[in-house]
Structure formats: structure tokens, C-alpha cells
Amino acid sequence: MVTLLCFGDSNTWGYNPATWERYPQDIRWPGVLQNELGESYRVIEDGQNGRTAIEGKAFAGFNTSKADLVSTLANHSPLNLVILMLGTNDLLMRSSVSPDDVGKGIDVLLDIIRHSGAGPVSSAPAVLLLAPPPIGFSTGETDALESAVTQSHLFAERYASIAADFHCAFLDTGEIVRSSEIDGSHLDASEHTKLGLAVAKKVRMIFTGDG
Numbered sequence: 001m002v003t004l005l006c007f008g009d010s011n012t013w014g015y016n017p018a019t020w021e022r023y024p025q026d027i028r029w030p031g032v033l034q035n036e037l038g039e040s041y042r043v044i045e046d047g048q049n050g051r052t053a054i055e056g057k058a059f060a061g062f063n064t065s066k067a068d069l070v071s072t073l074a075n076h077s078p079l080n081l082v083i084l085m086l087g088t089n090d091l092l093m094r095s096s097v098s099p100d101d102v103g104k105g106i107d108v109l110l111d112i113i114r115h116s117g118a119g120p121v122s123s124a125p126a127v128l129l130l131a132p133p134p135i136g137f138s139t140g141e142t143d144a145l146e147s148a149v150t151q152s153h154l155f156a157e158r159y160a161s162i163a164a165d166f167h168c169a170f171l172d173t174g175e176i177v178r179s180s181e182i183d184g185s186h187l188d189a190s191e192h193t194k195l196g197l198a199v200a201k202k203v204r205m206i207f208t209g210d211g
Helices: 029-037 066-076 088-093 099-114 143-152 155-166 189-207
Strands: 002-008 041-047 081-085 126-131 169-172
Touching: 002 029, 002 066, 029 041, 029 189, 041 066, 066 099, 081 099, 081 189, 088 099, 088 143, 099 126, 099 155, 126 155, 126 189, 155 169, 169 189
Parallel strands: 002 041, 002 081, 081 126, 126 169
Antiparallel strands: none
């Protein structure tokens, strides 16, 4: 059996922007991924609301990801693949943060995975890095989010470069889904379906070449 870990923020957790509650398991994109891949794959969800890629004084008190990732890798090993999608909260929580800053946080997380020994026979798990979809202007918002919206459109280029440096798989989710018009940062149910199916296709390519 191939074991996958989906590690991310509220969009991996399954936050519903319309109700502020959690989508059912079969609606969330990791659940769609599991259903699409079938019983020969096991998908583990680890999404947390407010989780950031960056760790440091500027994000003290937030759900930073470094310690979570270390414990999650240890708890669920052996893992064949880690699917990582973070960065949106970093831009929303600190206007001074840039995609380059977020990229440095992603570098740290990928390095943790690479040296974790959490793969089969204490190897490093493979990684699929997902660039989060761009942030959109939510209903009723003004120009307060303009910087975050603009910066989020740079995620794809930055993350593609990181993936090339780490020799890991990459997927630009902005080419697949759009953030909800309700709050500009979460995914509507239909977008979870699109994302889960696209990630499943990428996973098949990674393990079988059957895209």
C-alpha cells in the first residue's frame, strides 16, 4: 500500500467559507484524492486552520508548521509521499511578508522531510509541493488585502523554483482552482473536487507514470 500525507492549512482541513464549519470527509480534497486513488493508497490528512509556513517571532502564537511536521512525520511513518500546501496564511497575517519569505519557510519544511527518515526503510519520503491558489478579493472587502492578493500570484513561480532545487514534484493549484468569492482564501466544495482529482492524477504519475 502507498501511504500519502497531506500536510497543510485550513484548505487541507476542509474549511467551508459559507458555514465556517468543516466539509465532510468525502468533500474535502484529501477525501476526494482517497476515493479517486482507491484502496491501494492510504491518504492521511493533517490540515490545521491558521497554519503558516514561516516560523519566528513575527508568527509567535500562530499555528506554525515546523514542530507539527516533525511530529506528524514521526507518528505516521513510513510514508511514501508528503503532499505539502502552505503559504496563504503567511501573506494574510503579515502584510510585510513576501513570497520569497514564505519560500524560505517552505525550504525549511522540505529539508525536514528530506532528513526525516520517515520514508520506507528510513529513507526520505517523496514530496509533491503544491503552490496555493492565489488569494482573491472577498465579498465586501476593500483594498486592505491588495498586497496579499498581488503577492499570492507570485507563489507559483517561487514554488516551482523551490521544487526544482529540491528535485521534487510540483503542482500549481492556481491553474486548477479558484479561491471562494465569499472570503477570498478558502475553497468552495466544487474546487475541492477539482483539486482532489488533479492531485490524484499527479500522484499516479509519480508512482506509476499513468497520468
